[in-house]
Amino acid sequence: MAAPEEAVPIFLDKHVNFPNGRIYELLQPLTNYRSCHDGTPQEARIVFLCKETEPQPLQDDFVMKIKVQLPWEGQTPQEGPSTTTAAEIKALEAFRDAKAVFAPQLVAFHQTVQDNRGPLPGGFLTFTVMTKMPGQSLFGKYWNMTQQEQDDIKSRATEALRSIYALGIEPVDRGLRNVIWHSETKQCSIIDFELWNPINGTFADEKNELQRWGLLRTPVAKDHWTAWNQMHR
Known part of the structure; x- marks a missing residue:
């Protein structure tokens, strides 16, 4: 479901000009504008569906993630990008180079600074354009799906995750919100790589990995400490 129009920040223009001559039009927000606390410096983000209009209109829609530095606890304007944006760009580049079909690929990146309309004039404003994965978040x-549908998803999700691990990337932000399923083609994709660990290998316990993504029910833990270990081990 798209975010409401009033969620669009006033400091964003409808058309975003990239230094290479590309122009992307913001179509609709896919999330609300909100602060995020995983990276540094402190920032906020919003995600849009967009399309390229120059140098020539393209039929494909893309996803644009916009990050903006916030005036948090007296921090001064910085060029950026944030640590989470830098990490995601690196992952998206790896997927692009591998021609991955199970995760978004980097299309374009642009970095500038906020004008006087922004929350921290002079602070960074970054635009990351990536391919749009087919389907919907789970x-x-x-x-609420049938057992057969769930079994199909678990099988395809395992394939997607093993392919991602094979590129040396272990996703950290696990959850059904980041699993995209296209029922017609039975394609499963993983999104959101702001947080990931470099890894050499893959997961040994398929059941545990699916549980961490919310694709398989986890037995009720006997206490809070056990529950924490089940999620983070």
């Missing part, structure tokens, strides 16, 4: 849907 958040709020997966556990």
Whole structure:
């Protein structure tokens, strides 16, 4: 579901000009504008569906993630990008170079500074354009699906995750919200790589990995410490 139009920050223009001559038009927000606390410096983000209009209009829609530095606890304007943006760009580049079909690929990146309309004039404003994965997030849907559909998703998700691990990337932000399923083609994709660990190998316990993504039910833990270990081990 798209975010409401009033969620669009006033400091964003409808058309974003990139130094290489590309121009992307913001179509609709896919998330609300909100602060995020995983990276540094402190920032906020919003995600849009967009399309390229110059140098020639393209039929394909893309996803644009916009990050903006916030005036948090007296921090001064910085060029950026944030640590999470830098990490995601590196992952998206790896997927692009591998021609991956199970995760977004980097299309374009642009970095500038906020003008006087922004929350921290002179602070960074970054635009990351990536391919749009087919299908919908499984958040709020997966556990209402048939057993056959769930089995298909678990099988394809395992294939996607093993392919991602094979590129040396272990996703950290696990959850059904970041699992995209296209029922017609039975394609499963993983999104959101702001947080990931470099890895040499893959997961040994398929059941545990699926549980961490919310694709398989986890037995009720006997205490809070055990529950924490089940999620983070």
